[in-house]
Amino acid sequence: MAQLSTPRPTKDVITDALLDITAERGLDHVSVRHVAAAAGVAIGTVQHYFPTKDAMLTAAFTEVVRRIRERVAATVLGPDVRRNLAAVLRELLPLDERRAAEVRVQVAFAARAATMPALAELQGVILGEVTDAIAAALAHVDGDPPERSQARARVVLATVDGLALHAVSSRDWVTPESLTAALEDALDALLPG
Amino acid sequence: MAQLSTPRPTKDVITDALLDITAERGLDHVSVRHVAAAAGVAIGTVQHYFPTKDAMLTAAFTEVVRRIRERVAATVLGPDVRRNLAAVLRELLPLDERRAAEVRVQVAFAARAATMPALAELQGVILGEVTDAIAAALAHVDGDPPERSQARARVVLATVDGLALHAVSSRDWVTPESLTAALEDALDALLPG
DNA sequence: GGGACTGTCATACGATCGTATGGTCTCATA
DNA sequence: TATGAGACCATACGATCGTATGACAGTCCC
Numbered sequence: 001m002a003q004l005s006t007p008r009p010t011k012d013v014i015t016d017a018l019l020d021i022t023a024e025r026g027l028d029h030v031s032v033r034h035v036a037a038a039a040g041v042a043i044g045t046v047q048h049y050f051p052t053k054d055a056m057l058t059a060a061f062t063e064v065v066r067r068i069r070e071r072v073a074a075t076v077l078g079p080d081v082r083r084n085l086a087a088v089l090r091e092l093l094p095l096d097e098r099r100a101a102e103v104r105v106q107v108a109f110a111a112r113a114a115t116m117p118a119l120a121e122l123q124g125v126i127l128g129e130v131t132d133a134i135a136a137a138l139a140h141v142d143g144d145p146p147e148r149s150q151a152r153a154r155v156v157l158a159t160v161d162g163l164a165l166h167a168v169s170s171r172d173w174v175t176p177e178s179l180t181a182a183l184e185d186a187l188d189a190l191l192p193g
Numbered sequence: 194m195a196q197l198s199t200p201r202p203t204k205d206v207i208t209d210a211l212l213d214i215t216a217e218r219g220l221d222h223v224s225v226r227h228v229a230a231a232a233g234v235a236i237g238t239v240q241h242y243f244p245t246k247d248a249m250l251t252a253a254f255t256e257v258v259r260r261i262r263e264r265v266a267a268t269v270l271g272p273d274v275r276r277n278l279a280a281v282l283r284e285l286l287p288l289d290e291r292r293a294a295e296v297r298v299q300v301a302f303a304a305r306a307a308t309m310p311a312l313a314e315l316q317g318v319i320l321g322e323v324t325d326a327i328a329a330a331l332a333h334v335d336g337d338p339p340e341r342s343q344a345r346a347r348v349v350l351a352t353v354d355g356l357a358l359h360a361v362s363s364r365d366w367v368t369p370e371s372l373t374a375a376l377e378d379a380l381d382a383l384l385p386g
Numbered sequence: 387g388g389g390a391c392t393g394t395c396a397t398a399c400g401a402t403c404g405t406a407t408g409g410t411c412t413c414a415t416a
Numbered sequence: 417t418a419t420g421a422g423a424c425c426a427t428a429c430g431a432t433c434g435t436a437t438g439a440c441a442g443t444c445c446c
Contacts (some may be wrong), residue, residue, distance in 0.1 A: 006418090010393080010394085017404070024308075024317065025308055026304070026307065026308035026309075027221070027304070028220070028221050028303065028305070029308075031432075031433065031434080032433080032434065032435085033432080033433080033434090040392065041394075041395085042395045042396070043395085043396085043397095043435095044357035044393095044394065044395050044396070044397090044437095045393075045394050045432095047435075047436090048393065048394070048395095049393095052435080052437090053433095053436080055433060076346075077347035078417095081324040090299065104307045104308070105247055107304050107307055108307070110304070110358055110362040111219070111220070111301050111303070111305075111362070112219065112221070112299045112304075112307065113362040113363065114219065114300055114301065114361045114362050115217075115219035115222075115297070116219075116365065119362075120306070120362060120363055120364045121364055123362050123364075123366075124364045124365050124366045127359055127363050127366055128366070133215075145243055145298075151371075151374065151375065151378055152378070153398085154356075154359075154367075154371075154375055154381070155352060155356075155378055155379045157355070157359070157374050158353075158355030158356040158358075158375070159348060159351050159352040159355055159379075160203050160349075160350050160351075160355070160360055161355040161358060162350070162351030162352055162353070162354040162355025162356070162358065162360065163347075163348075163351040163355075165303055165351075165354060165355065165358055166320055166347075166350070166354065168307045169303035169304070169306040169307050169312075169313060169316050170313055170316040170317035171310065171313045171314050171316075171317045172317050172322050173316075173317045173320055173321070178344075178347075181329045181344065182344065182347055182348050182351070185344055185348055186348045186351075186383075189348070189382045189383050190379075190382050190383075201426095203423080203424085223402080223406065224401080224402075224403065225403080225405085226402080226404090234424075234425085235424065235425040235426070235428085236404095236405095237407095237408095237423095237424065237425050237426070238423075238424050238425070239425065239429090240404095240405075240406090240420085241424065241425095242432085243425095244405090245404080245405080246404060246405090378412095
């Protein structure tokens with residue numbers, strides 16, 4: 001019988017397992033044992049790909065960064081910039097369980113980055129890239145000088161991430177509807193023109 | 194020899210030790226042993242006041258909430274609302290090491306709140322209170338209906354917390370100057386009038 | 387066809403974890 | 417002065433942690 005599908009690389013399976021645990025139970029429940037069990041491999045296999053736990057965490061966050069990068073790169077600077085921008089930013093808000101899980105992961109890593117330089121480095125890189133993309137979109141609808149767009153882009157990204165942080169870290173505080181409304185509100189105020 | 198000063202209650206010393214460790218090394222380095230050592234007491238003493246680690250964490254976050262509440266309550270709705278509001282919000286940004294330590298603590302607890310309902314409850318309460326205070330300030334300079342001020346206040350707070358999150362979780366990304374500028378920028382855009 | 391390499395597993399070691407238990411000391415009060 | 421409660425300490429237990437070590441099966445090249 002022919003192979004029906006290419007089996008996923010073990011390394012990716014392990015990374016995904018780590019991110020699943022992070023989304024569901026938090027980064028502090030991530031242990032080599034739990035990750036190995038969730039991935040369906042032995043502890044030694046995890047060690048084969050990631051010699052230390054820190055390496056495993058860094059690799060997982062790198063994967064998160066890769067996904068964000070991929071998503072941002074898909075931004076099309078079409079005719080309706082505002083609509084495209086809003087669509088990209090909506091992806092960063094926990095509007096459904098899938099996105100909520102991703103936000104929980106990002107918040108968990110951001111918090112750890114505050115005391116783990118390797119992660120802070122990655123965070124700085126991805127923040128820069130996303131900001132640049134937003135700034136490009138802003139410059140497209142506006143005639144402001146680049147550094148002005150850059151500054152505005154930082155504020156826009158901070159607002160979206162702040163909304164996401166508040167949403168996943170509190171109870172009875174935000175609904176998907178209020179998040180969407182807040183985003184539109186923020187864009188109305190922050191977008192030039 | 195007379196007692197020179199009232200000794201701090203042991204319970205407070207323990208809570209402070211926990212917050213110090215959280216600020217310096219992160220919430221995942223907080224263990225009953227480390228907290229006890231940092232507070233200069235025995236493990237049993239910690240257990241005497243906090244029967245479980247979760248209770249200890251919840252109490253510590255309650256203390257953080259209390260401090261924020263205290264700070265917000267000090268907001269004076271004077272003649273220059275914009276200036277007062279900016280001053281309060283600046284306290285939430287990591288503009289110096291003291292505030293950076295506080296932001297690291299808040300971010301750490303926010304991340305844990307994503308998977309710990311007791312903390313999420315507290316987070317919801319304090320977010321509500323701070324938002325109400327900001328909304329009151331906004332309503333003071335504006336004629337918008339209350340729910341409009343409330344919505345704007347949520348965006349303002351999200352922006353500030355997002356800026357703070359980005360600042361403490363990344364390297365070479367923000368300077369105190371750029372943070373201050375971003376705050377002013379955001380207030381220019383978000384404040385009515 | 388025999389090393390060298392890679393992927394995977396099983397197990398073990400020492401450290402650290404949260405928590406339980408029971409002790410000593412102080413002091414108010416009956 | 418007896419006693420009960422509260423503050424504080426020392427130690428111990430079982431679980432879990434990150435990591436080290438060594439084995440076994442394939443694959444590939446000489």
